[in-house]
Amino acid sequence: MDTLFGNYVAVLLASVVGFMMVMSALLGSRLLAPFSKERQKGTTYECGMLPIRRASTNVGMRFYLYAIIFIIFDVEAVFIFPWALSFVDMPGAPSAMAYWEMVIFVGILGVGLAYAWKKGALQWR
Amino acid sequence: MNNDLFGFEINIWLDAAARMGLITGVMTVVVMGLIYIERKIIARFQMRLGPTRTGPMGLMQSLADALKLVGKEDLRPAGADPWVFELAVYFVFVPVFMMFVAIPFALNWEVRVLELGLFYVVAVSSINIVGLVMAGWASDNRYAMIGGLRAAAQAISYEIPLVLALLAVAMVAGSLNLTEIVAGQGRVPLIVWQPLAFAIFYIAMLAEMGRTPFDIAVGESETAGGPHIEYSGIRWSMFFLAEYAALFLLCLIASAVFLGGWAWPLGEDLGRGWQFALTAIKTGLLIFSVFWVRVTMPRLRIDQLMSFSWKVLLPLSFVQILVNGLVLVYDWPDLLLLATGGAGVVLLFVVIDRGVRRPRPRPAPLAAAESEAVA
């Protein structure tokens, strides 16, 4: 417990230091840089033309589709991680069995990938 | 557990703080150096001189840039979402910084030995994409939005091959602890057993960093800067710093995981100086190769980029994992790993070559194209 705590103290500290670095840089800029209240400077860059509408609109489904496929495979990767480290000397089970079980698992996902491929979900449109 | 710094037993908080301080200093210097070196190297590739005016051989260029950027007016578009816009900078920069905790620079020279180091690195590295998406969304700019969405799509697509490539290596190494992985490569670096994993990792690494040929998010000729188009001054430079820090980090990880970090070929016997030098040389070579790719490669298009990840890299990395498992379970000779990995690399290049030569059908005429009248 002590080791774990000691290790992740550094992680916490790293995030704090990172935050402070960014903040100090922004603060330094706030102090040193000029600041104007001219309204024209607040317009967004639209190649020199005035923007017509707000930019944030509803965008196509395809991003959502990729996100779903991503989550499936990422979760799968998370499942594979513990297996990958322990299947060789699996306590209480023959390692070959652990391996072939994972082959089946990956195979099912492979079928899923093939299906998505076939359906054209992987084709960016 | 080594909470002794320079041989003194100290409080873990103080120890961590001291190490982080050291890392902060090192990182700042290295990143500034990298910016200078990249400019010099790219200039040489392009038959230019690069920075020459600031200090001897232009060495002070990065410092001058930093000073200029701090003194530059910091604009925020009136239509931007203030909180998301401001916070995006932190989300981009802090995760990169956090990754340094697990990197082994030399024997017993790291901030902390994390038992799940590789896993931690992978997990934290994907956070900064959130920052890019936030930046793109909050800027109230169409280019930024397209850039942000591109960044997200690209990052999630290459995340999986990256993770699986590292996983394949972890299987062979038998650990997720970065220090153990490095120490285990005293005789033979893992790139020998896992060339395909290295190839996949290298490509996915370029994509994760958003460097050429995968720089479609920034894509200067299309989206004119992508997610950080509306950022200026020091806030923009934070994106820039994060990019270079990520370059440094991912090359460090690649050199540790695949090239044997400080261990290969001299082992643990030699002094720390040599180990640091080895790490630096390997990382430097990788960084140089990234620069080299940057000056010679055109940019991919988004559909090519996505299909390459999902249709080529992902299946290949799965096959690699299954093959690794087979060899390890039945205790076949390691040479088989080399053979299959090598065959995989050849296959990868063949697939790329075939894909390039294959003609792409003209996109089907759309409804808008058929009508003659101009809007």
Next chain:
Amino acid sequence: MTTELAREHEYETQDIMLNMGPQHPSTHGVFRMVLTIDGEVVRDVVPYVGYLHRGAEKLCETMDYRQGIGFMDRTEYLAAFNAELSYVQAVEQVAGLEVPDRAQWIRMILCELNRLSSHFMFTGAFGTDVGVFGTAFTFSFRERENVQDLFEEVTGDRMMYAYFRPGGLAWEVTDNFEQRVHEVLASSRQGISDMDGLLSDNEIFLARTKNIGIISAEEAIEWGMSGPSLRASGVPMDIRKDEPYLKYGEVDFDVVTGETGDVFDRFRCRLDEMRQSVRIIEQCLQRLEPGPILPDRMPRMLRVPPGEAYVRTEAPRGEYGVYLVSEGGNRPYRLKIRSACLSNLQALRDMVIGNYIADAVIILGSIDIVLGEVDR
């Protein structure tokens, strides 16, 4: 909009209007196109030109014939010699002036050199469009610089040469002209193969440019395209061959054509055309002999009898035509400049629709527009 209507459309995806230009890194000057995009696919594109319109035609009507030469430089500023050539030839046609041989050969050399420098500009800019970080640009600019230096030695200016005159040339070329041209050709030949090595064989470059922005030969003719952009579609239309002017009938060169009319073919055509230009210049240098560069009796103030002529020459971007109507006197009654890029640009919409945003950029790049010429 009522709230109910708004709720009904709440989850509909919308086509985004993306405004590209006039201040955009890859619109090659002040060109603007409004893309209607669905995700990343371009559904419609509306080009806007005219930001660089300076009324060149009207201005020329108020100018002496000789002053007009300078203005031609300012329309087609990347291939000013070719622009000047069309203009002075139009004046010569209407005025009935005979140009001495030496002047014609020198004009040919300079025009072909200008084609080289203009195409170098294209390859560099196109490399950047495709996404090479500046390397193509610096490589080709080194070569362009050599050509430009030569122009400066001859004309005294790097961009606005104003060197051709109705009837001949403004002054004799420098003494070491031939030797300098040989030097420039040697470096250009190296530069062409450099560009070939950097781009034409690169896998990503091929993947990006092949089968993108295809336009068929019939469509290209229908839109009035010309120059390499038309020849890439497989139409061997080259004014230098079809209606030889200067001494093009006496030199040996091939008309380079493409097959599919895609972006890659347009790039390839330009590269191969540069090799042909080198070939032409070499032949010109062999035929160059001492002699006068202006007709014997050249009036101090040029007066042109009534008449009209439409003179077209093959400029790097296509047909650069000058339609000159004279009603006597010392200035044109009407001067119309037929711009190659204006016609080429019309076809942009056909080529872009259905492709991705990134393709729209390289398709625009592959037409190689010069906005000074489009807007005049």
Next chain:
Amino acid sequence: MTNDGANGDGGDTEADEAAEREAALARTIWADVDRALSGINASPEPGALDLIVTIPKAEVVRGLRVLKDDEQLNFDYLRNLTAIDHQADGITVVYHLYSTAAKHNVTIKAVLPNGDLAVDTATTVWKAANWLERETAEMFGVRFNGHPDPRALLLPEDMTDTFPLRKDHPLAEIEALQGEGMAYAVEEE
């Protein structure tokens, strides 16, 4: 250039001039054009480079269509389209045609009287006429009936009342000055 065309020095008598004009026309493709344009009121004139044919404005688009579709002439390429302001005599619209296969040129002109500055659009014949007509329309105030996209091309969209390339459009101060300077030069000579 390829063909010499007519030069300024004519014969003394009218008969000589007419004969020479006939001879000049015979060197051009007028015979073919005349055959193709049968039924259309066309008057030829040998130009410095190409044959110039004037067609009444009501028939000009029909004539262009015929010239494009004729198998032998096959004018499939519209080189240029513009106009000339002849002040009191109206505005002349000029079409420069080319055949990519037969490689010959012709210039077609149509005179529009000042009262009725309108002509049918040629975009139905060649798509290339689209922008060229837009430019001509905004610069001269010529209306092209049936044009699919009659917006301004080069000028600002709200500049609809002035036509810069007409001769009565005032010159800017600097242009006027330039004109004066030249007038001085002419007198000096």
